[in-house]
Amino acid sequence: xxxxxxxxxxxxxxxxxxxxxxxxxxxxxxxAGRGVVEAIFEEWPELAATSHRxxxxxxxxxxxGDGFVVARLLQEWGWEVEVFLxxxxxxxxxxxxxxxxxxxxxxxxxxxxxxxxxxxxxWRIVDEINVLEPRLLIEAxxxxxxxxxxxxxxxxxxxxxxxxxxxxxxxxTRLVSIDIPSGACADSGIGLDAHEDRRADYNIFRAHxxxxxxxxxxxxxxxxxxxxCGKLVVKKLGIWKHWRKTDSQLxxxxxxxxxxxxxxxxxxxxxGSHKYSHGHAFILSGPSGRGxxxxxxxxxALRIGAGV
Numbered sequence: 001x002x003x004x005x006x007x008x009x010x011x012x013x014x015x016x017x018x019x020x021x022x023x024x025x026x027x028x029x030x031x032a033g034r035g036v037v038e039a040i041f042e043e044w045p046e047l048a049a050t051s052h053r054x055x056x057x058x059x060x061x062x063x064x065g066d067g068f069v070v071a072r073l074l075q076e077w078g079w080e081v082e083v084f085l086x087x088x089x090x091x092x093x094x095x096x097x098x099x100x101x102x103x104x105x106x107x108x109x110x111x112x113x114x115x116x117x118x119x120x121x122x123w124r125i126v127d128e129i130n131v132l133e134p135r136l137l138i139e140a141x142x143x144x145x146x147x148x149x150x151x152x153x154x155x156x157x158x159x160x161x162x163x164x165x166x167x168x169x170x171x172x173t174r175l176v177s178i179d180i181p182s183g184a185c186a187d188s189g190i191g192l193d194a195h196e197d198r199r200a201d202y203n204i205f206r207a208h209x210x211x212x213x214x215x216x217x218x219x220x221x222x223x224x225x226x227x228x229c230g231k232l233v234v235k236k237l238g239i240w241k242h243w244r245k246t247d248s249q250l251x252x253x254x255x256x257x258x259x260x261x262x263x264x265x266x267x268x269x270x271x272g273s274h275k276y277s278h279g280h281a282f283i284l285s286g287p288s289g290r291g292x293x294x295x296x297x298x299x300x301a302l303r304i305g306a307g308v
Contacts (some may be wrong), residue, residue: 003220007144007186009060013214017239023296025095028237029062033069033099033128035235036178037077040136043231044174052135057112058100059141059182060087064097065179067140068103075106075137082132084125086112086141086154112157128161134288136174136265137165139205143179144217150203158183158205166206177207180217181228189222204228215236278307 005013017023026067031120041048048259053166056071058064088108089100100109112125129137141154150158165173180186183204201269210229212220214237226232281301 003243004216004221005243006218010186010214010217012146013239013242016244017237018241020242021249023239024060026098028239029065029095029099030069031237032066032178032235035075035213036066036070036138036211037073038178039209039233039235040174043209043233044237045133047174048077049112050078052134053080054082054138055129055132055134056081056083056138057141058083058085058087058109059143060085060092061142061145061179062093062096063143063145064092064184065099066143067138068080068096068176070140072099072103072106075240079119082110082134083107084110084112085173086170091256103276126157126164127163129165130168132137134173135175137161138176138178138289139182139207140178141182141205143182145191149192150183155183155211158203159280162206166208175205175207175230177205177229178208179210179212180219181205181207181210181225184225184228186217186219189219189225193226205232209233214240217220275307281306281307287291 012197014025014028017028041108045209054074055070056067056074058067058071064087068083071081071083083103089097089111092100093180103109103170140274142150161175180203183191186193204225206228210220210231211233213235216234220229281298283294283297283301285291
């Protein structure tokens with residue numbers, strides 16, 4: 001069994017671990033950043049073999065703090081790293097601010113603001129990223145802490161990155177999200193959009209790889225979020241023992257058995273799909289008293305997602 005937690009439950013685990021005195025918030029942030037770098041090098045071993053260029057997009061909260069840790073670790077590995085911050089560095093949470101200051105001892109933090117928008121609302125940063133041609137673009141804007149829709153400006157940034165970098169660069173630039181692609185609700189998997197069309201195309205950042213911690217959130221597997229996560233990797237922070245099971249826990253039965261199929265895309269269902277867009281099962285049964293195998297086959301077909 002793999003337990004799927006809500007964002008609030010994950011925050012409760014972190015708070016309990018810190019309250020126990022066994023770990024600090026700063027240490028958890030360091031472990032998270034190291035987990036992201038480990039996952040990247042495990043997924044693309046060629047990136048660990050030599051130095052490359054990376055762009056890290058940090059947000060105004062602790063997800064951004066994770067991004068600063070990743071930037072520092074990649075720079076220590078020998079990479080050239082450019083860091084952009086969406087928000088005010090003076091208003092970062094304490095742990096994120098410490099890691100921002102650590103990064104400032106190694107490199108520059110560039111602010112993302114309205115000044116970086118052209119008159120037509122597009123972001124000049126994307127032209128710079130195209131020139132840099134980074135091997136990695138790491139998104140650490142909001143993670144599971146998001147509780148309201150991302151701004152229209154950020155949605156336009158997600159769109160341009162998706163069209164000009166993810167598609168045009170192909171395998172040359174890998175896109176990585178920390179915890180969950182920003183814009184998605186960690187509980188429901190739905191894009192947090194202020195408009196009636198809650199499935200707007202670019203209200204969620206689209207990644208090749210998403211690295212989360214301890215155990216997945218329910219949103220990683222619901223609605224359109226799996227399509228935006230790309231491959232989902234879970235890294236341990238060493239705090240799972242602080243989880244206290246409650247009636248509100250969510251469990252995806254037999255995930256360990258089916259996880260490989262999910263990652264290959266065999267069990268994924270896009271948000272706009274319906275029963276006729278999935279495989280159909282046709283089962284021929286023996287007569288009364290001989291249909292046990294057929295019933296088992298039908299039940300299996302239902303469980304793996306046959307449309308009809």
